[in-house]
Amino acid sequence: MSVVEARDLVKSYRAGDVTVNAIRGVTFAIEPASFVCFVGPSGSGKSTLLNMIGCLDRPTAGKLEVLGTDVARLDRRAAADFRGRNIGFIFQDFNLVPVLTAYENVEYPLVMVQKRPSAERAKRVRALLEAVGMADQADKRPDQLSGGQKQRVAIARALVASSTLVLADEPTANLDRDTALRIIALMKAMRSEFGTTFLFSTHDPKIMQEAEVILTLEDGRLTKDDMRRAA
Amino acid sequence: MNTVMKLAARNLLRYRRRTALTSTLIVIGVVAVLTFIAVSGSFKNMMIGTITDSMLGHVQVHRRSYVASIDSLPLNLNMSPAMVKKVEEALHAAPGVAAVSERVKFGAMFSNFAETTSIRVNGIDPAREAATTPLLPARVRDVPHGAPILERGEILVPVLLARGMRVKAGDEVVLIATNKDGSVNGRTFKVRSELESVTGPGGRDGYIHIEDARELLRMTQPEVSELTIRLTNLDDVERAAERLAASLAAFTNKAGVPALEVHSWQRLSPFANIAKMIDMLTVFIRAILVAIVLVSVMNVMVMAVYERIREIGTLAAIGTRPTRILAMFVSEGLLLGTLGSAAGILLTLGVTAVINTAGLTFDFGQQQGIPLVAQLTVPTLATVGAMVVAIALLASLQPAWKASRMDPITALRHV
Numbered sequence: 001m002s003v004v005e006a007r008d009l010v011k012s013y014r015a016g017d018v019t020v021n022a023i024r025g026v027t028f029a030i031e032p033a034s035f036v037c038f039v040g041p042s043g044s045g046k047s048t049l050l051n052m053i054g055c056l057d058r059p060t061a062g063k064l065e066v067l068g069t070d071v072a073r074l075d076r077r078a079a080a081d082f083r084g085r086n087i088g089f090i091f092q093d094f095n096l097v098p099v100l101t102a103y104e105n106v107e108y109p110l111v112m113v114q115k116r117p118s119a120e121r122a123k124r125v126r127a128l129l130e131a132v133g134m135a136d137q138a139d140k141r142p143d144q145l146s147g148g149q150k151q152r153v154a155i156a157r158a159l160v161a162s163s164t165l166v167l168a169d170e171p172t173a174n175l176d177r178d179t180a181l182r183i184i185a186l187m188k189a190m191r192s193e194f195g196t197t198f199l200f201s202t203h204d205p206k207i208m209q210e211a212e213v214i215l216t217l218e219d220g221r222l223t224k225d226d227m228r229r230a231a
Numbered sequence: 232m233n234t235v236m237k238l239a240a241r242n243l244l245r246y247r248r249r250t251a252l253t254s255t256l257i258v259i260g261v262v263a264v265l266t267f268i269a270v271s272g273s274f275k276n277m278m279i280g281t282i283t284d285s286m287l288g289h290v291q292v293h294r295r296s297y298v299a300s301i302d303s304l305p306l307n308l309n310m311s312p313a314m315v316k317k318v319e320e321a322l323h324a325a326p327g328v329a330a331v332s333e334r335v336k337f338g339a340m341f342s343n344f345a346e347t348t349s350i351r352v353n354g355i356d357p358a359r360e361a362a363t364t365p366l367l368p369a370r371v372r373d374v375p376h377g378a379p380i381l382e383r384g385e386i387l388v389p390v391l392l393a394r395g396m397r398v399k400a401g402d403e404v405v406l407i408a409t410n411k412d413g414s415v416n417g418r419t420f421k422v423r424s425e426l427e428s429v430t431g432p433g434g435r436d437g438y439i440h441i442e443d444a445r446e447l448l449r450m451t452q453p454e455v456s457e458l459t460i461r462l463t464n465l466d467d468v469e470r471a472a473e474r475l476a477a478s479l480a481a482f483t484n485k486a487g488v489p490a491l492e493v494h495s496w497q498r499l500s501p502f503a504n505i506a507k508m509i510d511m512l513t514v515f516i517r518a519i520l521v522a523i524v525l526v527s528v529m530n531v532m533v534m535a536v537y538e539r540i541r542e543i544g545t546l547a548a549i550g551t552r553p554t555r556i557l558a559m560f561v562s563e564g565l566l567l568g569t570l571g572s573a574a575g576i577l578l579t580l581g582v583t584a585v586i587n588t589a590g591l592t593f594d595f596g597q598q599q600g601i602p603l604v605a606q607l608t609v610p611t612l613a614t615v616g617a618m619v620v621a622i623a624l625l626a627s628l629q630p631a632w633k634a635s636r637m638d639p640i641t642a643l644r645h646v
Contacts, residue, residue, distance in 0.1 A: 056548060056639045077552060084550020091643070095545040099241035111234045113550040157549070 001068055002029040003165055003197045004053055009062035011048050011220075022048040024220040025062065030199065030213070032164075035191050037211030038201040044217040046201040047169055053199065054087055054167045055079040067164055084113035088158025090168035090187075090200070094150035096142040102153045103129065103138040109161040128156040131193065132186060148179035152186065159190055166190075168200035172207055184210045235555070239562035242535065253531045254571045257619060260523040261575025262582060264516050265615055269583050269605035271509045277604065278430070278502055278595070279465070285366035286433045287496045288332070288459035290472050292318060295484065295492055297456070298499070301432075304338050304351065306411035309454035310491075314482065318458060318491065321478050327471050329461045332359035335444040336456040339408040341388075341437070343396045350392060351436045352406065354444020357381040363461040367438075370427040373400055380438075385423035387438040393425045400424050406439070410448045418447050430595060432500060468495045517615070521622050524571075528564050528626035535563060536630045543634050544642025553635040560631030561624060568623020572616045583607060 011023040023045045030036055038046040051057040052064055055071045056079075064071055067086055074082055083089075096105045107125045110116040116124070129135045132152040142150055151171060158166045168187070172180030184207055191198050202208055216223050243250045283289050297308040310318070315333065322331050335354035340347050357380050361368055371380045371387060381387060386406070388398060398404055400422050407417040420439060428435050445453055462471050476493040484490040497503035536543070546556060583605035591603040 051640055054548065056643075080547065080550050080552050082550075083548065084552075087550075089545075089548050091545065093541075095541065095643075097238075097542060097546070099238060099245050108234075109549055112546075112555055113552075161550075 001032075002065075003032050003034070003067060004028075004030040004199070005063075005065045006049075006053075007063045009049075009052070009064055010060045011045075011052060011057070012060050022220055023052075023059070026217075026220070026222045028215060028222060030197060032197055033191060033195045034197050034199075034213055035188055035211055036197070036199045036213040036215065037208050038199065038215050038217060039203070039208050040217035042203075045220040046217055048220075049217065050167050050169050050199065050201060053165075054089065055083050084109065084161065086164050088161065088163035088166040088196075090151070090154050090158050090166060090171045092170040092173045094142070094147070094154050094174075096150055096153055096157075098142050101139050101141055102134055102145065102149075105142070105153055106156045106160050109157060114161050124160055125156075128160050129153075131159075131190065132156045146179075147175050148183065151175060151179075151183050155183070155186060155190060159194060159196060162194075163196060165197045165199065168198065170202055171200055172202060172204060177206065180204065180207055181210070235558050235562050236566070238559055239566050242539075242563055243566060246535070249531055249534070250567065253527045253567060254574065256527045257524055257568065257571025257623075258575040258578060260520045261572055261615060261619060262579045264520045265576065265579040265607060265612070266582050266586075266605065267516050268513055268611055268615070269579070269607045270586070270603065271513065272611070273604045273606040274601075275506050275509045276606075277601070279496070279506060281366065281429055282500050282502055283364075283465065283496050285364055285370055285429050287499055288363045289462040289465055289468050289496055290460040290475060291494050291496075291499060292322075292458040292460065292475070292479065293456070293492050293494070295488070295490055298492060298494060304336050304456070306337060306448065306454075306456075309335070309411075309456050310458075312453050312455075314490070315453075315455045315458070318479060318482065322458070322460060322475065325475055325478055327462050327464060327467065327474075329463045330359070330362035331461075332356060332363040332459045333441060333455040334360075334457045334459060335441055335448070335450075335454065336436075337408055337444065337448060339406045339447075341392065341396065342405040342407065343398050343402070344405070346396055347407075348392065348396060350389075350406070351433070352386075352408075352444065353433070353436050353438050354441040355381070355438055356441050360438075360459075363459045365461075370429065371423070372425045372427065374424050381423055381440055383440045383443060384421055385439070386420035387424055387426040388422050389435045389437055390425040390428055391435060392437070393422070398422050406447060408447050410450070414449060416447055416449055418443070430502065469497065471495075472498075517618070520615075520619070524568065524619050524622040525626045528567055528623045529630065531567065532560060532564050532627045532630040536560060536634045539634075540637065540642045540645040543637050544639045544645065547637065547639040548643060556637075557631045557635035560634050561627050564623045564627020564631070565620065567627075568620040571623070572619040575619070576612050576616055579607070579612075 007027050009023055009026045012019055012021045038049060040046050052059055053066055055074060058072050103125060106128055107121055110121045129138055132155050134152050137145060137149060172183055175183060187198050190196060208214055294308045294310050319331055322328050333356060337352055339350050339352050341350040368380050374380055402422045403419050404422060405417055405419050409415050462468060472493050472495040479491045479493060480489050482490045543556060586603060586605040592600045593603055595601055
């Protein structure tokens with residue numbers, strides 16, 4: 001079963017008097033444990049597509065199944081529950097909760113979303129912080145961490161709830177080239193370790209080279225479906 | 232829930248200056264309201280206690296129309312002995328009645344053999360009067376504690392009258408009175424003592440023994456002008472008066488209407504209106520506190536939501552339910568209200584302690600040097616504290632609701 005399956009997916013919205021067709025009949029499927037990159041110029045529909053896959057937005061037409069669920073049918077609360085159970089998010093600006101430590105940020109989905117027992121939480125959070133190389137920074141708050149460190153914590157947070165799918169909208173845009181490559185390498189390593197499917201968007205050609213599947217969007221249409229195997 | 236409260240506490244600490252400013256506003260409001268309630272409430276209770284316990288009693292029973300013409304102290308509206316006996320039997324059987332005393336009230340001329348003036352006199356049974364108005368003995372000057380305040384042939388002279396007429400304890404004076412048939416009679420009395428004035432009706436009346444009053448007025452039978460009643464519980468006075476009125480409704484005149492009237496102290500003393508005004512002021516002051524808490528907490532929570540829109544978007548995106556986001560912001564308001572309320576109550580306890588130890592006094596009417604006492608009860612503290620917390624909760628609901636309903640995509644795009 002595909003992790004994501006989109007068929008004739010359309011998304012349009014009103015911006016004042018104008019109807020914007022952000023996605024115009026896109027069809028694709030993403031297999032489990034893939035490392036997929038959406039590329040394309042600004043306004044091509046990358047973020048809109050990621051938002052729909054992440055159950056943050058609904059398609060106007062077509063079919064979108066995520067992990068076998070028709071996400072267009074989910075109401076607000078069901079969508080929140082679905083995201084909390086299955087999808088991890090990594091943001092361009094890291095978006096860590098500023099009043100929580102690195103440990104607490106990673107622990108957040110287990111406490112506030114999945115409500116896991118304390119002992120299980122501690123074990124899982126420590127394992128993830130160890131995996132992303134942030135165990136020694138666990139007690140620091142986001143304002144005490146560098147951009148790369150913050151993104152590592154964000155990756156741990158995205159994976160801590162045993163998410164099957166992680167969506168990352170321009171996860172390296174605010175990082176220098178070396179840090180960006182290390183973050184992509186870390187995401188890849190996490191994919192290999194946990195079998196998680198990673199979908200991310202980027203503008204950076206060097207970053208997109210790291211992807212195993214590249215889906216190119218232009219003007220809301222999928223123009224190129226480039227499959228490759230990483231070395 | 233712990234995590235929600237932890238997040239709320241840390242977010243409040245994140246904006247320390249704003250939190251401190253809002254908390255200070257709440258604390259000032261709570262202290263102002265509680266101090267006003269403490270001082271005005273104790274003043275009100277003290278004045279009510281003085282008026283009822285040294286003069287009026289809690290409830291009075293008169294013949295119909297007596298109170299309407301009380302300025303002329305009409306002797307033709309006295310109660311007959313047969314009526315008094317039946318009424319007293321009914322009163323003693325009624326629940327909540329602690330003591331009953333009889334009074335004969337009349338106007339007289341007061342002479343020191345050199346000058347003459349008018350005086351309002353109460354004829355009383357000293358022991359029964361002390362049971363219904365237990366502060367009366369305290370108004371009597373120069374009489375040792377526990378000694379009878381009045382013997383037959385003696386008069387207690389209001390202090391202002393005693394000074395004006397230059398009479399003192401032990402002097403002989405004459406009372407001249409007209410009875411209900413128009414016959415004039417006079418009698419000498421020995422001044423037992425001066426009587427401290429108190430604010431309110433009857434506060435400057437003189438007192439003689441009830442038997443002396445009846446002799447002076449040449450009553451052929453022991454009539455009574457008013458029956459003064461002390462209740463076991465002053466808080467219940469209006470309902471008690473209604474119950475007594477109902478139990479005395481059987482006493483009717485020839486026209487078939489009730490022959491007796493029952494009045495609570497509120498109906499007899501103008502201070503009841505001042506007490507009502509104090510209560511109304513307290514309500515207004517509480518309303519101001521509500522406004523302070525509502526505006527300050529709502530303002531701070533609106534700012535908190537506005538500043539954390541992206542954070543809200545992130546929390547929503549990673550699966551936090553709207554109700555949890557609502558709970559996070561409501562908890563901040565709740566915490567702010569609780570802290571402000573608790574600090575305000577603690578500070579008020581300090582302020583009231585300072586007021587009570589400073590020994591401040593004030594004058595009211597004829598009474599001088601009344602100690603300014605600040606008294607607070609646990610229910611008052613609990614009510615005001617709970618009100619502040621509830622208003623803070625209410626004030627944070629709208630911003631919290633807005634936060635919980637935010638579209639995650641719009642929130643994440645917010646700059």
